[in-house]
Amino acid sequence: MVYAIFIYTLSALFLFFDMMMQVSPGIMTDELMYSLDINIFWLGLMSGAYFVTYTIMQIPSGIFYDNYKVKEVIIFPLIICTLGGFLFSITPNVYIGALARLIMGFGAAFAFVGALVVASEVFEEKYFSLMAGITQTFVAIGAIMGEAPLVPLLENFGWRMTIVIMSTGGVLIVFAILFFMKLPQKNKSKVRLFDIKKGLKKISKSSQSWIIAAYACLLWAPMTAVASLYGPDFFKAYFNYSIEIAAMLTTAMWVGVAVGAPLFGFLATKIFNNKFWLITAALIGALSFSIILYIPITSLIILTIAVFFAGVGCGGQALSFVLVKDNNEDENSATAMGFNNTAVVVSGFIFQPLVGYVIKYNSGMYGNVNEVLQYSASSYLAGMNVILGCYIIAAFISIFLIKDKS
Numbered sequence: 001m002v003y004a005i006f007i008y009t010l011s012a013l014f015l016f017f018d019m020m021m022q023v024s025p026g027i028m029t030d031e032l033m034y035s036l037d038i039n040i041f042w043l044g045l046m047s048g049a050y051f052v053t054y055t056i057m058q059i060p061s062g063i064f065y066d067n068y069k070v071k072e073v074i075i076f077p078l079i080i081c082t083l084g085g086f087l088f089s090i091t092p093n094v095y096i097g098a099l100a101r102l103i104m105g106f107g108a109a110f111a112f113v114g115a116l117v118v119a120s121e122v123f124e125e126k127y128f129s130l131m132a133g134i135t136q137t138f139v140a141i142g143a144i145m146g147e148a149p150l151v152p153l154l155e156n157f158g159w160r161m162t163i164v165i166m167s168t169g170g171v172l173i174v175f176a177i178l179f180f181m182k183l184p185q186k187n188k189s190k191v192r193l194f195d196i197k198k199g200l201k202k203i204s205k206s207s208q209s210w211i212i213a214a215y216a217c218l219l220w221a222p223m224t225a226v227a228s229l230y231g232p233d234f235f236k237a238y239f240n241y242s243i244e245i246a247a248m249l250t251t252a253m254w255v256g257v258a259v260g261a262p263l264f265g266f267l268a269t270k271i272f273n274n275k276f277w278l279i280t281a282a283l284i285g286a287l288s289f290s291i292i293l294y295i296p297i298t299s300l301i302i303l304t305i306a307v308f309f310a311g312v313g314c315g316g317q318a319l320s321f322v323l324v325k326d327n328n329e330d331e332n333s334a335t336a337m338g339f340n341n342t343a344v345v346v347s348g349f350i351f352q353p354l355v356g357y358v359i360k361y362n363s364g365m366y367g368n369v370n371e372v373l374q375y376s377a378s379s380y381l382a383g384m385n386v387i388l389g390c391y392i393i394a395a396f397i398s399i400f401l402i403k404d405k406s
Contacts, residue, residue: 004122008131010181011070011118012138013173014078018108019142020150020166021085022050023228027147031159038094049098050105055345057109059200062338064110065117066199066331071181074114078174081107085167089160112139113338116321120333121183126269129322133265136318140258140311143228144251199332203339208327211401213343216320217350218394219282222289222387223314224348225355227253234380239303249307256311261318274319275404281316282395284309289388293381313391317344326405351386359383 025032025047033043064073084103091097115138119131153162203209226234231250235241241249264277288309297303321337328336359375362382 007122007181007183008115008119010173010177011074011115012135013176014074014081015111015115015135015138016142016145017078017166017170017173018081018111019139020146021081021104021170022054022108023143023146024150024163024166026228027150027154028159028162031154032097035159036091036094036097042094046094046098046101049101050108051345051348052105053102054105054109055342055349057106058113058342058345059335059338061110061113062335063199065113065334065338070114070117070121070183071177074110074118074181075174075177077107077110077114078170078177079107080104081111082167082170082174083107085163085170089163089167112341113334116337117334118183120325128325129268129274129319130262130265132318132321133260133262133315136261136315137258140254140261140315144254144258148247148251199329199335203328203332203336206327208403209324209336209339211397212320212324212327213340215278215282215394215397215402216317216340217343217347218390218397219285219314219317219320220344221347221351221390222285222310223253223257225351225387226250226384227311228348229352230355230359230380230383233375234384237375237380238377238384239297241300245300249304252304252307253311253314256308256313257315259308260312260315262315263312264316264319265322268319268322273404274322275398275402278316278319278323278398278402279395281313281319282391282398283313285313285316286388286391286395288313289384289391293384293388323402323404327403351390355383355386358386 025043029043032046033039036042036046038046061073061077081104084100084105084107087103088097088100091100112135115135116132119135120128123131150162150166153165157165227250231253232243232246235246235249236243239246260281264281268274268277288306291297291306292303292310297306321340324336324340325333359379359382362379
């Protein structure tokens with residue numbers, strides 16, 4: 001068991017590294033815009049390039065894991081992601097920066113599914129729900145470490161050296177996996193294009209695969225739209241807190257995911273089935289977010305607890321990978337998990353611009369600070385109602401549409 005934990009941790013470090021690289025531009029916005037002489041629009045395009053290849057490669061990553069040795073599959077994308085980081089650190093302009101982010105996203109696409117595949121190979125089947133939750137914890141911790149903890153490095157060494165230091169961490173993970181990861185030998189048949197198409201066809205024809213993916217997409221929307229983007233400005237405008245406190249509240253959502261994901265995974269192995277905890281997670285999220293939006297809260301402690309539980313609810317999304325795996329044949333399990341993770345990633349593409357659109361076109365602005373438009377509390381409330389709707393629809397899907405074979 002100890003060795004299994006060690007091997008799994010090596011694979012999860014790739015995921016941790018992926019999340020740090022993914023979110024780190026969020027704390028470097030001013031430095032990046034000044035250094036590359038770009039505005040906020042071009043910064044968004046450059047940073048968002050990461051998700052283009054990240055999304056495109058989700059299903060292909062699962063296909064590779066289903067048909068080739070895991071260690072061989074995981075090592076090369078990690079190297080690619082690391083090289084993309086080093087390229088980003090020396091970028092002279094926004095175009096090379098966007099190329100570097102594309103390269104990073106291409107490699108990082110293999111991280112999440114890879115960790116789940118390793119977990120399925122080194123642990124007994126009964127532990128998979130728990131390990132799916134722990135994997136989501138690595139996502140949350142990586143995201144947390146890619147933000148505020150990097151500020152001292154940024155202030156002392158600048159953004160380029162900060163990226164170099166992070167990318168060097170990727171090199172260390174490469175060598176650790178190369179020399180220490182030893183997985184059980186599994187006979188995998190030689191892959192044929194026909195077999196790949198057949199596997200994808202089976203997954204895409206399964207209504208449960210689509211329903212579970214929809215649940216995963218909706219329950220992760222609060223993390224992509226609130227925790228990853230609009231959270232600080234929302235808490236600042238709606239509750240009149242400083243940006244420091246607003247950022248702390250946003251971090252509380254990630255902490256909630258870090259706690260909720262393994263907790264739901266553990267509970268699913270001990271009592272009731274996965275569906276019960278999917279329902280519970282969505283309802284916890286819906287209730288917590290309703291309290292945040294519609295119950296007058298004057299205590300920062302109470303608000304922090306509510307935000308924390310909104311994140312706990314999102315942690316239940318990890319169980320969707322257990323269900324989609326169980327609803328598909330073993331030889332297509334990694335592809336099915338890649339299919340599900342595509343829906344999770346796509347939530348950012350859908351809900352970040354959608355929530356932004358709703359904020360922009362409701363109520364109106366109340367001024368600008370340093371030439372950046374500021375929106376009213378009522379505007380943010382309108383946008384956050386979209387997220388509350390995501391929790392509620394996810395609860396509906398889990399109650400009435402999802403089937404659990406366990």
